[in-house]
Amino acid sequence: MKRIFILLILSLTIQYSFGQACGIYRIKYVGKINSESIKIEKIKLPTIEFLHGLEEENSERGFIEIKPIENEIDIELASHLTSHLYGKSENLLKLYKEKKENIPIVITVIENGKTKEIRIELTWNNIQISKLDNDKFGNLFELNLKEINIK
Numbered sequence: 420m421k422r423i424f425i426l427l428i429l430s431l432t433i434q435y436s437f438g439q440a441c442g443i444y445r446i447k448y449v450g451k452i453n454s455e456s457i458k459i460e461k462i463k464l465p466t467i468e469f470l471h472g473l474e475e476e477n478s479e480r481g482f483i484e485i486k487p488i489e490n491e492i493d494i495e496l497a498s499h500l501t502s503h504l505y506g507k508s509e510n511l512l513k514l515y516k517e518k519k520e521n522i523p524i525v526i527t528v529i530e531n532g533k534t535k536e537i538r539i540e541l542t543w544n545n546i547q548i549s550k551l552d553n554d555k556f557g558n559l560f561e562l563n564l565k566e567i568n569i570k
Contacts, residue, residue, distance in 0.1 A: 461486055
């Protein structure tokens with residue numbers, strides 16, 4: 420009985436000492452694409468793994484593809500396990516800036532009956548990051564891409 424109790428205490432101590440970082444966080448991309456007579460088919464946005472520097476741009480898990488409704492960007496992504504350091508938008512922005520200079524976005528458009536991709540680099544100075552309150556597990560951060568103009 421003593422051995423079981425000692426093993427239990429030892430395992431709990433190890434668990435608390437070397438456990439995973441706590442929590443997850445989510446990001447919500449929002450924004451609008453303004454285009455003159457060009458139909459927008461799809462938008463590819465960077466995943467959290469890409470923003471953390473864990474995936475490359477040409478990898479399958481580096482980007483997520485969405486179909487915009489009325490040229491609006493509105494999608495929420497969940498992170499892998501992470502640290503409590505990402506409880507503030509300033510810390511998250513600092514990490515993203517260290518890993519990636521800009522945010523690449525690929526927009527698939529139809530122009531004159533032909534499909535083509537337009538790659539845009541957004542700078543961190545033009546993106547607004549804020550923490551949102553909600554009742555779901557983990558922190559939610561909004562990445563507001565504002566208005567993206569295509570000519």
